[in-house]
Amino acid sequence: MDRRTFLAGAAGVASLSLAGCSALRGGSASADETDYDIGMGSAFFRPAEFEVQAGETVVWRNTGNRRHTVTAYEDQIPDEADFFASGGFESEQAARDGWMGDFEGRINAGENYERTFEIPGEYHYFCIPHEPSGMVGKIVVTE
Numbered sequence: 001m002d003r004r005t006f007l008a009g010a011a012g013v014a015s016l017s018l019a020g021c022s023a024l025r026g027g028s029a030s031a032d033e034t035d036y037d038i039g040m041g042s043a044f045f046r047p048a049e050f051e052v053q054a055g056e057t058v059v060w061r062n063t064g065n066r067r068h069t070v071t072a073y074e075d076q077i078p079d080e081a082d083f084f085a086s087g088g089f090e091s092e093q094a095a096r097d098g099w100m101g102d103f104e105g106r107i108n109a110g111e112n113y114e115r116t117f118e119i120p121g122e123y124h125y126f127c128i129p130h131e132p133s134g135m136v137g138k139i140v141v142t143e
């Protein structure tokens, strides 16, 4: 009787650890899917506000079907920080012109853009084609 109880208990443990394994596999699969910090949908960044420590890299991924950009608001980033934009433009105006020209700076569906933030402060940015729809975001960089 005792032994039976023990076996039943052991079987229970075995199936639990099996379940644990498949949960783990599922976990690593979704880790791939979430291998970015900020997703981009029809006309939004998600999350719209994201916090990192100085020196960390933020990864955006276009998780939607439309083309987007990540473009800093030149006058809404710390004074000492360099301007940033997908496409590598050196100014907000250049990024806007590039988009108007030939969708330069676009991040196609499934593509990533990343940027390392060294200087603490708040960085406001937007998506050029969807700015009128309110596609804006903010990165907060802490010390």
Ligand SMILES: [Cu+2]
Residues within 6 Å of the ligand: 042, 043, 044, 067, 068, 069, 127, 128, 129, 130, 131, 135
């Ligand atoms: Cu967009």
